[in-house]
Amino acid sequence: MEQQFLFEVEDLAVKYPNGELALYNVNFSIKSPTFMAIVGPNGSGKSTLLKTSLGLIKPVRGQVKVLGYDSVRENKKIRKLVRYVPQRDRIGLSVPLKVKDVVLMSRLLKKPPPRFASSKDNEMARESLKRVNMADLWDRPFPELSGGQRQRVLVARALAGDGPILMLDEPLAGTDHESQDMIVEALGDYRSEHEVNIVMVTHDLNPIHTLVQDVLLLKNTVVGVGTPCDMMDVDLLKKIYGPTAKVVEYAGHKYCVTHDSGVDRHD
Amino acid sequence: MIDILIEVLSIPFVQRALIGALLIAIVASASGTFLVFRGLSFMTSGVAHAALGGAALGLFLQHSGLVPWFDPIIGALLFSVFVALVTGYAGETGMTQKMEVAVGVSFALSMSIAVFLMYYIPPTQVPQIWGYLIGDLLLLDNFDIVLLAITAIVLVLITLVFNKEFIYVSVDMEGSICHGMNARAYHYLMLITSALAIALATKAVGAILVYAIMVAPAAAASELIKSIRGIFIAVFVIALLSELMGLVASFTVNASPSAIAGILAAFSYVIAMQIKKLRDRVSIDLDQFPQHDEEATLVLREALDTSAHEGHDH
Ligand SMILES: Nc1ncnc2c1ncn2[C@@H]1O[C@H](COP(=O)(O)OP(=O)(O)OP(=O)(O)O)[C@@H](O)[C@H]1O
């Protein structure tokens, strides 16, 4: 069988209308299937890369292919394959949607109107809420949850859907230790049971470095791409996080110590 | 007593007023709720005033003989759709703040056009423009009722079929697009149908009632009620009650029923805020009596003890 690539990115440059050059000279490719992390500090273009790959933003130069489909010409096909969770602050809280409605979104959005939920849809939604230990909150209004709980529900939304690519933009932002572990474990389990690609944006590699296969270090261009162990390199990390970045080894694992990582996690 | 009631109810203009009240409550529930969800309550007044500019343009085109068939209502509908399009364009990324600015700008533009054109319209016709903003439940004619009924039916059908889409667009535009939904189309559909409904309702019952009834009940309901369906029902009930009470009151105190209904609807929001505050206070009171936690007290006492000892050492 021919080798499939999750991402093939060539000479990509993305500029926002205000002149901000968010990405330049981006070249890399990632084999499918994989669990991939996109790592970089704030403003490094992580979200921009995801949005470009989904055709939300047109590159000014170069191209992105997702599973062989071009992000500009064939974004309809890409969107059929993807379950996407935006950064949490992009979700509006003015509508009292129930937790179940949020989780069902990933399934109902792929149906034609009127998008009624079948019993299978409900079952999948319930099952994925269980994976992040949120099944009890099925009927609660989403806007009333805490930030970490909302994040877990959004991860469940991705897990409940169909399609071979999960894209999660900072699913660990604003979560405590327990929620982080739960989310990471749920993603890991799901990945071991299903032939899917998981792409996860984060600015802290530590909680997931034992799970991911490919890491892309980004600072508006590619700083490094490879296995987590290769990326846990002081010189590479210094390039994106500044001179204070360190790598420590503890119990056989490497950890990066940067301003962005929860240093208190590993005492 | 009952005789009087039956007699009143058999008067045609009272019947039209009651039917009008019912239809407006439906419009408020189907359209006003989504606007409040979207953070766009301001759009109601923007669209109503834009419709005024459009009506002025229509009159001007008619009387200058440029386009004799151009009825003011066509101008009003065109301008309200224009506001919806500008607002929609500004909000394609899902940013509500930008849409508010767009409403403000297109509102100012249409008002300016209206005032500008008034110099070129025969002075006898000018009141007809302002008349667009001033309607009343008791002044409805049969044509108004037909117009309102069509508006309400179309709106209800669109809402029934596309309510999930409208909600998804309000909650997570980016995610909806990325899952393959044509979110942009629904985004515009929602804004344009709302704008048309607002313009037609304004034509029928006047701006004051439309402002109050489209915004206040939905705002009140979404403060208090935690389910989407519940909000739709509550908006309908609040709007209808305000209008009916306005009508009844207008027979006794000799005032415009729309004005009274507007005041009542606005009050529903104030009351909702008050209830919400009370509710919050009650739950805080409960929080002040947490269950007695023996262990925590013990730990605290120990901690205090040791620090006291440390204090002695020095
Ligand atoms: N809509 C926009 N308009 C203009 N500039 C933007 C826009 N969105 C992002 N940018 C700019 O592009 C750059 C990359 O932004 P992006 O959101 O991709 O960063 P990120 O890596 O996701 O950051 P974070 O960790 O804060 O989410 C930043 O410098 C940002 O200012």
Ligand SMILES: [Mg+2]
């Ligand atoms: Mg981001």
